[in-house]
Amino acid sequence: xxxxxxxxxxxxxxxVTTVEDYRCLAGGATLVAMMNVGLVEPELLISxxxxxxxxxxxxxxxxxxxxxxxTHTAITDEDRLTGNASLVRSAAGQIAHSxxxxxxxxxxxxxxxxxxxxxxxxxxxxNATIEVLGPSGRRVIQIDDFFVNYLExxxxxxxxxxxxxxxxxxxxxxxxxxxFSRVDGDYATVSVSLALAMEGRIxxxxxxxxxxxxxxxxxLKEADDILIGSNLEESEIARASELLLKSSDPIDDVRGSSSxxxxxxxxxxxxxxxxxxxxxxxx
Amino acid sequence: MMETISLTxxxxxxxVLIETRQTLLSVLRDKLFLCGTxxxxxxGVCGACNVLxxxxxxxxxxxxxxxxxxxxxxxIEGLSENGELxxxxxxxxxxxxxxxxxxxxxxxxSATALLDHDSTPSISKIRHxxxxxxxxxxxxxxxxDAVKSVCEGKTDCT
Numbered sequence: 257x258x259x260x261x262x263x264x265x266x267x268x269x270x271x272v273t274t275v276e277d278y279r280c281l282a283g284g285a286t287l288v289a290m291m292n293v294g295l296v297e298p299e300l301l302i303s304x305x306x307x308x309x310x311x312x313x314x315x316x317x318x319x320x321x322x323x324x325x326x327t328h329t330a331i332t333d334e335d336r337l338t339g340n341a342s343l344v345r346s347a348a349g350q351i352a353h354s355x356x357x358x359x360x361x362x363x364x365x366x367x368x369x370x371x372x373x374x375x376x377x378x379x380x381x382x383n384a385t386i387e388v389l390g391p392s393g394r395r396v397i398q399i400d401d402f403f404v405n406y407l408e409x410x411x412x413x414x415x416x417x418x419x420x421x422x423x424x425x426x427x428x429x430x431x432x433x434x435x436f437s438r439v440d441g442d443y444a445t446v447s448v449s450l451a452l453a454m455e456g457r458i459x460x461x462x463x464x465x466x467x468x469x470x471x472x473x474x475x476l477k478e479a480d481d482i483l484i485g486s487n488l489e490e491s492e493i494a495r496a497s498e499l500l501l502k503s504s505d506p507i508d509d510v511r512g513s514s515s516x517x518x519x520x521x522x523x524x525x526x527x528x529x530x531x532x533x534x535x536x537x538x539x
Numbered sequence: 540m541m542e543t544i545s546l547t548x549x550x551x552x553x554x555v556l557i558e559t560r561q562t563l564l565s566v567l568r569d570k571l572f573l574c575g576t577x578x579x580x581x582x583g584v585c586g587a588c589n590v591l592x593x594x595x596x597x598x599x600x601x602x603x604x605x606x607x608x609x610x611x612x613x614x615i616e617g618l619s620e621n622g623e624l625x626x627x628x629x630x631x632x633x634x635x636x637x638x639x640x641x642x643x644x645x646x647x648x649s650a651t652a653l654l655d656h657d658s659t660p661s662i663s664k665i666r667h668x669x670x671x672x673x674x675x676x677x678x679x680x681x682x683x684d685a686v687k688s689v690c691e692g693k694t695d696c697t
Contacts, residue, residue: 258540259559259605281603288601289582291560301559303606329595353671355589355596355649440670 261303265389268307272414273391275300280416282325282364285356310363310418321387322420324363329354331362340382340451341422343431347378347449350433353441363417366402369409369472372443372511376403377467378433380475381449384422390415403472426461429453430535434528436520438511444468445512446520452483452532459483459533464496464525469504469517476500488533490526497522544608548573549617557604564588564599567614575615575644579673586672587641589648590614596652615644618651626689627651634685638676646672650686659690 262268271278277299281287290296304310310325313334320341322331331337331348351357351365351374365375366386384399391414404410411417435447447467453460462483466474479496486492506517540559545552548571555570564581567573567590579587581600588599591613618625624632627650637643646669653660653668660668665686666679674682 257558257560259542259603261606281606284601284603284606285583285598288562288603292562292581292600297560301603303603305606352583353586354652354668355586355598355671356583356601358592358595359597359601440667 257298258300259303260300261306263306265307265309268302268304268416269389269391271300271302272416278302280304280367282367283327283359283361284364285352285360286364286368286370304363304416315424318424319421320424322362322422324417324419325361326363328352328357328360328362328365332357337422339424339427340429340431341424342429343378343382343433343449343451344375344384344422346431347374347433350374350435356441362420366420367409367411367417369403369405369407370443371403371406371470371472372468374433374435374444374447374467377447377449377465377473378431379420379422380465380473381433381451381463382422382431383451383463384420386417387419387421388415389418394418396421400475406471426451426453429461430532432528432532434524434531436524443511446506446517446524448521448524448528449473450525450528450532452529452536454488454533454536457487459486459488464500464528466500466504466521466525468511469506469521471505474500474504476503483529488529493526493529494522497525500525542605544605546604546607546612547610548612549614550611555604559603559605561604562600563590563602563604563607563612566604567599573614573616577641577644579641579645584673585642586645586649589645589672591648591652594652594655596649613648615647618647625651627654627686630685630689631682634681634688636678636681636685638678642672642674642676642678646674646682650682650689653686654689660686662687 279298281303310323313322328348328351337345386397429451431451433449435444437444449465451463462480479499482496501521506514508514543556545554567576577587579585583598583601589596590599592610
């Protein structure tokens with residue numbers, strides 16, 4: 257295996273366009289694990305760690321741009337992730353353990369597109385957009401169009417994730433990533449990501465995504481619409497949950513059976529909504 | 540492909556011929572014979588291979604050595620100074636915080652990173668931060684007690 261560390265985007269694109277069998281290395285938390293067991297053996301490994309454009313976070317017109325190489329730890333510690341974007345911070349802090357969060361990156365995590373991971377559902381609920389770069393230039397992909405199937409994204413073969421853009425607004429929203437897992441630090445059996453805002457007793461904004469219950473994060477506009485404009489009473493939460501439950505298609509695996517996951521979905525949604533509602537009523 | 544790289548480990552520069560795909564864990568154990576860092580699961584789950592990179596705990600099995608040429612690496616062998624064990628190491632000994640000892644170096648690295656960041660963590664924070672290190676002898680209670688004793692300055696070491 258050959259190894260390169262390009263220090264400019266031009267250099268990166270040169271490798272990407274001239275080599276057929278390559279992989280880009282971000283934090284390594286998943287890719288190196290796959291290499292260790294022989295699942296992936298690229299001819300060329302392109303490390304992204306010297307590309308400054310992929311690093312750091314900055315706010316531009318009420319949207320925070322998170323560079324693809326930003327670690328989960330840096331996101332967990334970032335206090336500019338407020339309002340709607342606080343959801344992303346909540347999810348980052350629940351990924352695996354410190355030693356993995358210090359290495360793993362948001363760009364790597366979403367490129368892997370594991371529906372049981374925390375960022376796919378959290379970024380879906382946070383209404384993020386993904387900036388990608390390929391030989392034909394840059395484009396922006398809406399998060400709802402980014403995840404296509406298990407471990408599959410809408411990135412074309414030569415494209416890489418540059419940054420994740422997360423709107424800070426609604427500024428009065430709070431975000432929660434509620435995760436049910438077998439032990440602390442494991443992948444979710446089911447997770448619920450939620451951004452919610454209220455005006456008085458009326459819900460003014462809601463966006464829910466459920467993770468680990470389908471090939472991609474599960475989100476339904478119809479479910480959000482039931483909550484928006486309501487008082488978030490038990491019956492309304494139950495109706496929204498029912499819609500999401502009907503659209504779910506969880507698998508059986510070591511983290512739980514399909515039926516157990518379906519059992520969890522409405523319970524976690526209820527807990528996430530009620531917890532957020534309670535918090536908002538104190539602010 | 541083979542390549543010669545320089546790694547700074549425990550304040551010492553090592554020049555070593557490695558395979559480009561070789562992990563830090565493999566270089567530490569198989570090339571430099573720093574065998575205190577253990578190979579447990581080799582896919583980032585057990586924590587036995589934890590090392591410090593620029594002061595932060597990371598999994599040596601998930602780091603490619605070739606990516607670390609400008610970083611400062613600390614392994615279990617680097618926690619003692621001039622042959623004197625660190626306070627945490629002494630506390631682990633006095634609390635008998637191990638049985639087979641396989642998880643110990645990873646536990647000590649995690650605990651060192653934790654106390655560098657927060658010198659007075661709560662019990663629940665200690666438990667949470669050590670949650671990424673698996674002990675199969677179920678020695679967790681003594682391990683947590685050992686870390687706690689250092690925070691409280693109550694290490695009874697000889």
